[in-house]
Amino acid sequence: MAGPGGSGAGGRGVVISDNWPGYSLDLFTYPQHYYGDLEYVLIPHGIIVDRTERLAKDIVQDIGDNDIVVLCVLKGGYKFCADLVEHIKNLSRNSERFISMKVDFVRLKSYHDIVGTGRTMKVLLNTIEKYKPKMIKVASLLVKRTSRPDGYRPDYYGFEIPDLFVVGYALDYNEHFRDLNHICVINDHGKAKYRV
Ligand code: HPA
Ligand code: MG
Numbered sequence: 001m002a003g004p005g006g007s008g009a010g011g012r013g014v015v016i017s018d019n020w021p022g023y024s025l026d027l028f029t030y031p032q033h034y035y036g037d038l039e040y041v042l043i044p045h046g047i048i049v050d051r052t053e054r055l056a057k058d059i060v061q062d063i064g065d066n067d068i069v070v071l072c073v074l075k076g077g078y079k080f081c082a083d084l085v086e087h088i089k090n091l092s093r094n095s096e097r098f099i100s101m102k103v104d105f106v107r108l109k110s111y112h113d114i115v116g117t118g119r120t121m122k123v124l125l126n127t128i129e130k131y132k133p134k135m136i137k138v139a140s141l142l143v144k145r146t147s148r149p150d151g152y153r154p155d156y157y158g159f160e161i162p163d164l165f166v167v168g169y170a171l172d173y174n175e176h177f178r179d180l181n182h183i184c185v186i187n188d189h190g191k192a193k194y195r196v
Contacts, residue, residue, distance in 0.1 A: 023040060069102045
């Protein structure tokens with residue numbers, strides 16, 4: 001999977017470096033109930049959607065003649081899953097063959113929305129393997145850059161981000177901020193306000 005245009009060309013996905021200051025919140029719109037709670041925009045919604053479209057294209061290319069069963073990991077994965085499925089559907093509509101998709105959902109106790117260490121993902125993959133699917137691929141919007149050298153890497157991912165706590169685009173802080181479209185970093189005020 002290498003070469004120009006192939007999925008290997010994405011390498012580490014879009015890498016957001018540790019010193020990336022983000023975008024000022026004043027440049028975008030976001031729900032009024034979060035005014036004062038956020039530090040900055042790490043990834044604007046439009047970029048998330050555009051990057052997801054490219055992941056969909058890579059997946060469609062790799063999938064060949066197979067149909068797909070999409071397993072969405074709730075709750076944090078629902079936005080990414082919905083947008084990815086929509087893009088795959090649109091791409092396949094414009095090709096010779098409509099890819100058939102089933103969509104199902106799982107919720108993992110203490111699952112952390114994001115591929116961090118990947119430990120939970122490995123447990124899920126072991127469970128899925130028992131059903132002997134022809135192919136298993138993992139797509140994650142974000143991968144956190146942690147200090148672990150044995151870090152798990154999904155087959156497809158959108159962004160490699162610093163080891164920061166992020167919210168928005170279905171990712172929560174104590175169930176809040178899922179209704180924020182951009183991926184943002186919360187400030188101390190926001191942390192205190194929604195602390196449980
Ligand atoms: N945001 C939301 N939930 C999470 C995160 C994060 O950055 N990391 C682990 N769970
Ligand atoms: Mg959560």
